[in-house]
Amino acid sequence: MPSRVQVHTGTPRTAPSTVNEVVNALQKKLTALHVDSSPVQSNISPKSSRRPSFSMDNLLHHKKDKKRDDSKERDSKGQKRISLTMRHSNKSKDRHVQSPKHGPVKPGRFENIIESPPLVLYGNITSSTGALLSGRLKLLVEDPSAQVKLENFTMVLKAITSTKKPVGKDCKDCTEKVEELKKWTFLSESKTFHKDSDNQFPYSFLFPGHLPATTQSQLASISYALYVTATTTHGEKIEYLHPLSVQRAIQPGPDKASIRIFPPTNLTGRVQLPPVVHPIGTFPVTMSLSGVVEKKAESQTRWRLRKLSWRIEEHSKVISTPCTKHVHKVNEGKSIQHSETRTLGNDELKTGWKSDFDTIGGEINLEFEASLATRSNHRATCDVDSNTGIEVKHNLVLELIVAEEFCPNKNTTLITPTGAARVLRMQFGLVVTERGGMGISWDEEMPPVYDDVPASPPGYGSADKNDGAWGGAMMEDYHGPLEYEDLETMANEDPNAPPSYRNSSLPRRRPSYGRVESGESSSAPHTSRQPRGGWTRDELGFEPQYALRNREEADDHENTNTEDFGEGLSSNAAQN
Structure with missing residues (x-):
């Protein structure tokens, strides 16, 4: 067999060592980039380098060959944390040093000063006289030149009705309906306003009594606001929005009593409720069965x-009316009506009433306190009936569970339940309104002005009996004889002087018919008319005693001060 040729490229540890050298070189470069010249980082040893991640370290070194020093590892981690901390601190310092970005300087702004009391409509929509709004709009000039020139300046009072279930979803025209109640145009031509001047613009408006109050219901909302818009000669706009809260307070009257009959039984329920209730607080309910x-x-x-x-x-x-773009979603000339019901307050009573079975027919009496604010997550909305299609009403529902019992007349303590039971349900309408407090309507607290005074004096009544307190007055002309008395003419020494008449301040005597004529004796018959004062001829010719003094004695004391002892003085005064 031929010998196997073995080729060795190198020791098996050569490749890992080469990779470690490359990684260490990269770590040194990365560490050099993060070195900071601050005194805190100068204490860090430059020889320290960041170790590779845990996964990379496992790949490079085997577990058996690893010999780590815990202290060194902690130091390296601490150095890493310090470097990261210094990086964040440097960034935060840089952000703090940077100057904030300022927006463009506005030429001015508006402030609203309300002078009238809170806007409360007293009474229902048919009898309320409205609420008076008066205030002042103030312009504050903030331009660096200390002056602003406005081309137009208007303020509009708007009533905004929005529905939460519009016909077209995300359509502003279907969601909001804006009605303009009043518009004020404060400038007819361009005008310059200075910073040191008192730039105030008064305004007033009478809210009609039929308007609905500010409402936030489950399906819709009604709000009022003042929109101010001003345009400078440079084309800059100054806008201002001031919301208004309009409330309605119905004055309380006599309590309401209702009767409910439950056939086929003989049960009759009588419930007494207050005329109005309020969103906050309790109200009494009296009931007898x-x-x-x-x-x-x-x-x-x-x-x-x-x-x-x-x-x-x-x-x-609420009635949702579509806009012109979404008319095709509903039938022609129609709208979509949405309704929803929620429970504001509820409670159960198992005791607290008095049962009287000895009287004829028997009777059960009870009284309890009810409230609209038993649930904190539900805020009651006052009653609203608007011509825009928004309506909010409240009802009180009573449910009574009665059980039938049987007992003999000889011993009424032997009571046996028959097992029959009934549920008696009653429903009553409630008028929920705000509290009027100490306020009164604007027409009752306002004194009369000069223009209210009529041109002619007031009349004394009319012949019409249905004309209120002044009705039924009859005015007729008098055509009968006029009765008067002639005054007695007194003698006067000066013939050219006008005739003088006797003073009639003396008390009247019995009537006497006669006239004193010059040269006529006292025994003449009394054929003339009664003189003024009722004095007879003899009494008129008689002189008082104090006048019969000696004329010579009066001449001797002509130049001395004499005292007149006339009628009416006491006797002690005459002696003095």
Whole structure:
């Protein structure tokens, strides 16, 4: 046999050593790239090199030939961590040193100052007078030149109605319906505004009472906002958005009482509810169940209340109207209606009522507290009935479980259940509204202004009896005789002076018919009309005692101060 030729290319360890040299050279180059000139990295030995990964090391060296030093391995890992830490720290420092990027400087901005109270519509949609909005829009100039020249400046009050189930998915026209309620144009021509000036623009608007309140329901939402847009001469736009919250508060009135009859039994339920309820808080519910006892000759049957459960349901409804692009998805001239119902609050009662089986017919009375806020994840929405197709209503549902019992009339304590039971279900509508608080409607708190004063004085009523408090007044002209009394003419020394009349301030006496004529005696018959004051002729000619003093004595004391003892002074004053 020919001898086998053996060819040896080299020792078996030559190839691994060659590969190790190549790997070490690559590691040195990579380590040199990561060396930093910082004082922390200067302490690291330059001879240290990064070891290959665990998988590569296993391929290069056999387990039996590996002799690792744990301390060296830890040092190498520590050096690796330090190098990585320094890299991140250097990057973070570089990022911190870099100057932030500033956006373009805006020429100005707007601020809104509301002067009116919160927007609350008091009353329902048929009786509410609306809510008054008044405020001031302020322009703040931020341009480096300290002035801004505006070409146009407008503000629009919009009502936005959006549905969560539109006809066309992801279609803005099908989702939102925008209605413009009011538009203010503050500038008719270009104007320059300076930074130091007080650039304020007042505005006001009366929200009509039929508008729906701000709503966030399951299927739709209604919101109001002020949109401000201004354009500078350089074409820059300044925009501002201010949302408005409009609420409705219905004033409470008398409690509502409802009666429900449950045939074929004689049971009758009477429930008393408050006229309005609020999203937060509790409200009382009073209920009485009569006709629970049916007496016969020797026995009687009665209904005993076992359990009562109540819940408040919220019914939401929305009508989705398609836009012009998606009209083909629905029938011509029609829309899609969506409705959804959810439970806001519920509870069960097994005790807490009083049963009276001794009265005629028997009666069960109970009272409990209900609330719309028993679930934290459900926020109640106030009642809404909008002409845009959004409607929200609430109902209180009561369910009573009654069981029938039998007992003899001789001993009513021997009660035997018959096994019959019934579920009595009642449903009542609730009016959910916001709290009015201490506020009143704007027309009641506003004093009258000058323009409200009518041009003529107020009337005294009308002949129409249906004309309120001023109705039924009759105004007629008087055509009868006019009764008056002639004044007595007094003598006057000066013939050219106008005639003077006797003062009638003295108290009236008994009526006397006669007139005092000059030169007529006191015994003349009383044929003339009654003089003014009711004095007779003799009484008018009689002079008082204090006037009969001696005229000579009066002349002697003419220049002295005399005191008049007239009628009405006391006797002590006359003596002094």
